[in-house]
Amino acid sequence: MKIASYNINGIKARLPAVTDWLEEAAPDVVIFQEIKSIDENFPREHFEDMGYNVETHGQKSFNGVAILSKLPLEDVTRGLANATGTGRDGADDEEARYIEATVVGDHSAVRICGLYLPNGNPVGDEKFAYKLRWMERLEARAKELLALEQPFLMAGDYNVIPQAEDAARPEDWRDDALFQPESRGAFWRLQNLGLTEAFRARSQAPEQYTYWDFQRGAWQRNDGIRIDHFLLSPQCADLLEDCQIDKDVRAREKPSDHVPIWVSLAA
DNA sequence: ATGTCAGCCGGAGGCTGA
Numbered sequence: 001m002k003i004a005s006y007n008i009n010g011i012k013a014r015l016p017a018v019t020d021w022l023e024e025a026a027p028d029v030v031i032f033q034e035i036k037s038i039d040e041n042f043p044r045e046h047f048e049d050m051g052y053n054v055e056t057h058g059q060k061s062f063n064g065v066a067i068l069s070k071l072p073l074e075d076v077t078r079g080l081a082n083a084t085g086t087g088r089d090g091a092d093d094e095e096a097r098y099i100e101a102t103v104v105g106d107h108s109a110v111r112i113c114g115l116y117l118p119n120g121n122p123v124g125d126e127k128f129a130y131k132l133r134w135m136e137r138l139e140a141r142a143k144e145l146l147a148l149e150q151p152f153l154m155a156g157d158y159n160v161i162p163q164a165e166d167a168a169r170p171e172d173w174r175d176d177a178l179f180q181p182e183s184r185g186a187f188w189r190l191q192n193l194g195l196t197e198a199f200r201a202r203s204q205a206p207e208q209y210t211y212w213d214f215q216r217g218a219w220q221r222n223d224g225i226r227i228d229h230f231l232l233s234p235q236c237a238d239l240l241e242d243c244q245i246d247k248d249v250r251a252r253e254k255p256s257d258h259v260p261i262w263v264s265l266a267a
Numbered sequence: 268a269t270g271t272c273a274g275c276c277g278g279a280g281g282c283t284g285a
Contacts (some may be wrong), residue, residue: 009285010272010274014273034285036273060274061273061275061283062274062283062285119284119285121285159285213285214272214285215270215271216268216270216271217270218271256272257271257272
């Protein structure tokens with residue numbers, strides 16, 4: 001089972017690019033971030049015609065996530081439960097950043113958690129505190145799912161640069177929310193629960209990025225960062241076959257600032 | 268190099284977010 005994640009930065013502007021990539025990469029499942037669309041305006045039928053079941057969690061103008069799957073999607077939930085478990089409709093969950101669904105493969109069912117983590121800039125602002133609270137809520141959800149001892153993965157745009165080697169110019173990110181010790185620490189805490197970061201489990205290669213800013217010729221200078229990640233539960237990590245970044249997509253016409261990343265599971 | 272892009276409102280281009 002091939003599962004991809006792609007921050008598309010607006011479905012309206014990206015439909016041709018996304019369609020071309022989807023036809024080539026042919027993932028069984030793909031999670032999108034930043035669809036920047038309400039559910040009613042998402043081109044559901046376009047993707048259904050390509051053989052995908054479509055579940056969206058959108059909002060006007062910003063954010064928005066979706067799961068597309070060639071296999072049936074079960075038990076779809078939208079939003080992230082807060083750390084105290086009192087509900088999914090709190091003030092910290094107003095933005096459309098999280099969706100879950102179960103995909104049943106030939107051998108194993110996998111719970112897919114698609115996420116678009118808050119950017120958090122500027123540091124010191126309420127936005128940074130919101131990012132850290134969001135990561136606490138994600139950790140709480142990870143603990144709930146781990147207790148079930150089933151295959152699951154949490155994937156998407158984490159807006160976290162895990163280590164200095166995950167940035168071409170780490171010194172440029174020293175004061176940025178994506179590279180703060182608190183942001184990175186929260187990301188390590190997820191892994192310390194027992195989640196496996198799929199890309200680094202497969203490769204220690206340097207200069208492996210998933211995002212290049214539109215500004216300052218970042219792509220042309222390969223001034224990128226690795227911020228799109230797959231975290232796998234132990235039962236899911238046992239199924240991991242491969243994890244790769246579709247870097248070439250960034251060089252095409254009208255690209256997103258992110259590129260797809262995907263895992264292949266024996267599921 | 269303040270050198271980009273997308274979406275919104277509103278009917279141009281300024282604002283927001285990234």
